[in-house]
Amino acid sequence: MNDEAWEKVCERCGRCCYEKVDFQGKIYYTQVPCEYLDLQTCLCKVYPDRARQRPGCVPLTPELVKRGYLPADCPYVADVEEYPEPVMDGEPESE
Ligand code: SF4
Structure with missing residues (x-):
């Protein structure tokens, strides 16, 4: 899959x-x-430059x-077998 096709997989929901x-x-x-993250559009405000502005991205x-x-x-991740799904809106349980 080329870069353009890879980018198009994203539905721009912003959840990640x-x-x-x-x-x-x-x-x-x-x-x-x-x-x-622009909470109105669910889009990144610095997408083309995100690696520089936010190195953790x-x-x-x-x-x-x-x-x-x-x-x-x-x-x-639709086709990833045994995908280790994250816990959404959760926090690790304290021990
Ligand atoms: S979760 Fe992230 S990568 Fe997946 S569709 Fe939404 S914005 Fe795109």
Whole structure:
């Protein structure tokens, strides 16, 4: 799949642009949006320059999407077998 086709897979819902916590290998979404997410349009305000303005924003690759960072119903993970879906709006249970 070329870059243009890869980009078109995204439905621009913006859900993956919320902060996440990796706790013991499981991804937990928080309710804190990225500072550059436009909450009205659900689009990134600095998309072409996001890697420079927010170094923690990692471009999606076929390998990365298998790791459980995206919501289970995101189209990028639709064909991933045994996808390790994240916990949405959750927090790790304290012990
Ligand atoms: S969750 Fe998936 S469809 Fe929604 S913005 Fe993120 S990559 Fe795109």
